[in-house]
Amino acid sequence: MHIVVCVKQVPDTKIIKINPKTNTLDRRSAPAILNPYDAHAVQEAVSIREKNGGTISVLSMGPPQATAVIKKSIEIGADRGYLITDRAFAGADTLATSYALSKALEKINKEIPVDMVICGKHAIDGDTGQVGPGIARRMDIPPITNVIEVSEVNLKEKTVLIKRKLSSGYELIQAELPCLLTVEKEINQIEYSPMPNMIKAARYESVIWTVNDFENVDRSQLGLKGSPTIVGKMFTPPRPEGGKKIEGTADEQVKQLMDILMEKKEVLTLQSSKQ
Amino acid sequence: MPEKFDVIVVGAGPAGTSCALVCAQKGLNVLLIERGEYPGSKNVMGGVLYRKQMEELIPEFWKEAPLERPVIEQRFWMMDKESVVQFGYKGLEWGVEPYNNFTVLRAQFDQWFAKKAVEAGALLINETVVTECIVENGKVVGIRTDRPNGEVYADVVVLADGVNSLLSKQLGFHKEFRPDEVALTVMEVINLPKEKINDRFNLEDNQGCTIEIFGDSTKGNLGTAFLYTNKDSLNIGVGTTLSSMIKAKLKPYDLLDYLKTHPMVKPMLAGGESAEYLAHLIPEGGYRSVPKVAGNGVVVVGDAAQLVNAIHREGSNMAMHSGLLAAETVIEAKYRGDFSESSLNLYRQKLYDSFIIKDLEKYKDATHTFENNPQYFKEYVPMMNKAMSKFFTVDGTPKRDKQKEIMKSVTSERGTIKVIQDIYRAWKAVK
Numbered sequence: 001m002h003i004v005v006c007v008k009q010v011p012d013t014k015i016i017k018i019n020p021k022t023n024t025l026d027r028r029s030a031p032a033i034l035n036p037y038d039a040h041a042v043q044e045a046v047s048i049r050e051k052n053g054g055t056i057s058v059l060s061m062g063p064p065q066a067t068a069v070i071k072k073s074i075e076i077g078a079d080r081g082y083l084i085t086d087r088a089f090a091g092a093d094t095l096a097t098s099y100a101l102s103k104a105l106e107k108i109n110k111e112i113p114v115d116m117v118i119c120g121k122h123a124i125d126g127d128t129g130q131v132g133p134g135i136a137r138r139m140d141i142p143p144i145t146n147v148i149e150v151s152e153v154n155l156k157e158k159t160v161l162i163k164r165k166l167s168s169g170y171e172l173i174q175a176e177l178p179c180l181l182t183v184e185k186e187i188n189q190i191e192y193s194p195m196p197n198m199i200k201a202a203r204y205e206s207v208i209w210t211v212n213d214f215e216n217v218d219r220s221q222l223g224l225k226g227s228p229t230i231v232g233k234m235f236t237p238p239r240p241e242g243g244k245k246i247e248g249t250a251d252e253q254v255k256q257l258m259d260i261l262m263e264k265k266e267v268l269t270l271q272s273s274k275q
Numbered sequence: 276m277p278e279k280f281d282v283i284v285v286g287a288g289p290a291g292t293s294c295a296l297v298c299a300q301k302g303l304n305v306l307l308i309e310r311g312e313y314p315g316s317k318n319v320m321g322g323v324l325y326r327k328q329m330e331e332l333i334p335e336f337w338k339e340a341p342l343e344r345p346v347i348e349q350r351f352w353m354m355d356k357e358s359v360v361q362f363g364y365k366g367l368e369w370g371v372e373p374y375n376n377f378t379v380l381r382a383q384f385d386q387w388f389a390k391k392a393v394e395a396g397a398l399l400i401n402e403t404v405v406t407e408c409i410v411e412n413g414k415v416v417g418i419r420t421d422r423p424n425g426e427v428y429a430d431v432v433v434l435a436d437g438v439n440s441l442l443s444k445q446l447g448f449h450k451e452f453r454p455d456e457v458a459l460t461v462m463e464v465i466n467l468p469k470e471k472i473n474d475r476f477n478l479e480d481n482q483g484c485t486i487e488i489f490g491d492s493t494k495g496n497l498g499t500a501f502l503y504t505n506k507d508s509l510n511i512g513v514g515t516t517l518s519s520m521i522k523a524k525l526k527p528y529d530l531l532d533y534l535k536t537h538p539m540v541k542p543m544l545a546g547g548e549s550a551e552y553l554a555h556l557i558p559e560g561g562y563r564s565v566p567k568v569a570g571n572g573v574v575v576v577g578d579a580a581q582l583v584n585a586i587h588r589e590g591s592n593m594a595m596h597s598g599l600l601a602a603e604t605v606i607e608a609k610y611r612g613d614f615s616e617s618s619l620n621l622y623r624q625k626l627y628d629s630f631i632i633k634d635l636e637k638y639k640d641a642t643h644t645f646e647n648n649p650q651y652f653k654e655y656v657p658m659m660n661k662a663m664s665k666f667f668t669v670d671g672t673p674k675r676d677k678q679k680e681i682m683k684s685v686t687s688e689r690g691t692i693k694v695i696q697d698i699y700r701a702w703k704a705v706k
Binding site for chain 2: 192193194195196198199202203
């Protein structure tokens with residue numbers, strides 16, 4: 001089984017600063033990390049490989065230093081990695097990015113046929129969640145988003161059983177392989193990488209492709225040229241107003257809280273329907 | 276089957292990285308293991324990098340290393356509660372190649388330095404804790420990490436795991452520290468615009484200044500404080516031996532707050548924004564605390580070998596040089612195919628022939644002398660301040676009378692014989 005995991009290098013938004021004058025991210029202030037959702041995607045590929053065997057490739061698009069996230073993926077357990085890097089890709093929005101990645105996947109598919117693509121739910125620097133489904137659409141395979149469990153992979157029947165997170169509850173679906181999954185964080189816990197993986201990653205040199213390595217590529221769909229998105233405005237959302245503060249003795253506080261809850265019965269009914 | 280390397284270096288600080296770099300340059304198969312997220316993420320020093328020992332490893336490093344400012348001025352402050360006696364040296368020759376020393380921010384510098392070792396061929400692994408040395412038949416043959424399948428083997432393990440070297444303790448090279456063998460230093464990086472730093476310290480853009488502060492900076496305890504200029508930040512910190520801290524019931528963070536709000540210091544920091552807060556132990560036991568540094572299949576370098584000259588605030592340069600000497604030894608041992616203690620003891624010999632142990636030997640009694648005779652910091656610094664104040668206050672008293680009065684007040688406060696004893700003792704400790 002060949003799984004390709006798409007990963008992205010992002011600024012660590014836990015540390016990042018917002019320039020208060022321009023309201024834009026000060027990218028220099030934050031270290032670059034592997035998008036946390038993508039780390040879970042790699043971990044899930046590792047679990048699937050443990051049960052079913054096969055190979056895990058990781059694919060990333062970004063500047064040359066993005067090989068760091070490929071190394072990180074190798075630490076988690078990926079077997080090999082590809083970086084597509086070229087000035088022609090620069091300034092890509094989600095549309096152009098999914099086009100470039102699908103071109104790379106086409107090429108990888110020729111080397112070893114791809115059975116499954118896994119992406120993180122979204123990248124923490126953009127939060128759009130569009131690239132995964134965009135790739136699936138271009139590859140003409142089913143996109144399955146918000147995955148919280150890969151319950152079963154049937155290689156004979158070429159099917160997969162998957163749990164998707166919904167706003168209330170979950171959905172269990174069967175899909176055909178190849179398909180594309182985008183995963184939530186709760187799908188797994190990132191394991192502490194074994195020492196041999198660490199050594200392999202430290203030594204690993206990614207396969208690097210530029211736009212010239214692709215066949216039949218429409219350059220007008222790449223990079224800034226292929227990106228219809230216009231960023232109209234960026235702003236820091238206003239702080240939410242504080243909620244109501246319940247004061248008084250413990251008994252009074254409980255009574256007040258119960259009154260509020262009883263008034264908003266829908267909160268309670270929603271909870272019980274979930275159980 | 277666990278992998279085997281020629282050399283495993285534990286710790287990517289100045290000592291470990293130097294050793295890894297030189298071994299890798301000679302074509303040895305090197306694994307460099309760092310417990311922090313990246314090299315430098317857990318490393319602390321006041322902030323002065325010495326040119327000479329760094330240059331031996333990477334010629335003309337100043338052309339590409341992330342440095343803050345070349346130090347062109349070194350000031351010394353003898354500080355009392357509301358006054359300070361200053362002296363120092365400023366020379367433009369330190370501001371041009373090949374420079375004397377530089378201020379650096381370790382988080383950036385160590386990362387760059389480790390990258391050099393990686394470019395030379397060393398394998399760097401971060402976020403990995405080495406839990407113990409694997410010992411077989413009385414010989415260190417590898418290390419065990421906290422990771423699954425965590426064993427890795429090597430001909431030689433270089434312990435560069437810092438001041439509290441658990442690994443050399445495990446091997447029985449070290450005893451637990453006594454509180455008078457280590458200093459606890461706390462420091463802050465304070466962001467301040469470049470222009471303000473230049474104005475306040477009388478500097479140009481590419482000029483730096485260091486101030487070492489004695490006396491009231493440690494409330495008279497054995498230790499020093501420092502204030503160094505980076506490009507657009509200041510490093511301010513203070514440290515005393517643990518034993519002094521315990522004796523005086525001092526809390527390190529209180530001491531730093533005291534320093535930052537001291538009337539002689541406060542205006543230098545005004546308007547600054549605290550960016551980082553760091554604390555670290557510094558091995559200050561000197562010559563008598565240096566442990567066994569070589570065993571079967573193992574050598575100890577840098578802070579782990581207690582190689583710090585507290586009097587001259589030199590540590591990182593000694594670390595680098597010890598890493599270099601260890602690397603030379605390992606390369607020769609590899610050539611001979613002999614990694615026994617007697618073979619690796621060449622490192623000990625190199626260390627003792629170098630400036631490192633010679634300097635530590637010179638000051639072997641200094642810490643002890645100053646620790647047991649608190650009058651140097653507690654009494655003489657205020658005395659100096661009073662004397663200067665008296666001498667330079669214009670009040671109609673003839674200068675000769677003032678001199679007499681000053682001498683009289685010094686000898687009456689401590690007694691003539693004691694003053695002579697103190698001078699002799701101090702001279703003996705640093706001669």
